[in-house]
Amino acid sequence: MYEGVLTKMETEFTSPVNYYLVFENDFLNLNQLLDKTVKIRFVKHQCLNCGLNKPIYRQGFCQSCFFEVPQAAEWIMKPELSKAHTGEEDRDLEYEKRVQLQPHIVYLANSSNIKVGVTRKTQVPTRWIDQGAHEAIEIVEVPNRYLAGITEVALKEHIADKTNWRKMLKNDVDDEDLVKYRDDLKQYIPEEAKDYFIASNKETNIEFPVLQYPQKPKSLNLDKTPEYEGILKGIKGQYLIFEDQTVFNVRSNEGYVVSIEVMG
Structure with missing residues (x-):
């Protein structure tokens, strides 16, 4: 027990x-x-x-903590709203600097379909596992959360940013060539993040129990x-x-x- x-x-x-x-x-x-x-x-x-x-x-x-703690601020779900790189506080500037001002990855993950997402570099491959992705690949590695956020916003004009949890759980998924997707999406990366494109990595494969x-x-x-x-x-x-x-x-x-x- x-x-x-x-x-x-x-x-x-x-x-x-x-x-x-x-x-x-x-x-x-x-x-x-x-x-x-x-x-x-x-x-x-x-x-x-x-x-x-x-x-x-x-x-x-x-409810009261959700609207007060920095761990639940809007920039958590919408990285493009990050402001720590400007020195502007949202809820707790020290916490925001600690989390936002570190290397972030924009990635493609295939769980129910191919989707774009953002995570801190230290959360690779944990973030992909949490999403039930059987394959994933990094697109850019940027120095802060804001740059990752604006890159994700630009890329989701061309690819999904949500997972269908039912499809993921049914394992109703196809293997895709994520390297090709990554290369095709390169043209849509914003100017500020173009220099951070990762051109020579392979996809990571994940097996679930x-x-x-x-x-x-x-x-x-x-x-x-x-x-x-x-x-x-x-x-x-x-x-x-x-x-x-x-x-x-x-x-x-x-x-x-x-x-x-x-x-x-």
Whole structure:
């Protein structure tokens, strides 16, 4: 029996990927639970910032914290709104400088389709694993988040920037030549970022620990179903996949305290 507040699964880039649930005083290697019956029970909420038992609003935070903490500011989801390179504060300039003023990657990832995205260089390949991408490639490496953001905005005029989670989980995906896509998109990179184009890398391939993909994935909602039991058949992206087609998005349940019982 394990109990703790959910945060996104930690990963180890092996073949296949190793997944871990990390709690305050314990951790669980989820790969070892494949083909075992797992029981998940909702206990309470615990905001990742204030720690209070208040309903989770978004990204693991209660409503008041979501609108206050720098980790949930708009530039997180829209990197083009980053301002630390100008010295202008959004919510907490020290935090913003620390996160925004470091090397960032604009990449192509193929999970349900080819999409463009942005991540800190230190988050490669973690970000791709979290999205359930079976292949990915870097396009540019820039010195700050703002440049990555304006590059992404320019490129998403020509390629998707969203993942279809159902298609990703069904493994209804094609292998694509990401090097060709990268080279074709080069012409659309903004002037300020053109010098940062990466011309000579190969795509990264990722294998996930999945024994059986769901054909009609249905999402487990702990607010509606506070207790669930099923046989774990796979882990992909930030999802647990069960034999009865139920899927559980760990990341979208951050801030939920759960107990997890392995039934054998």
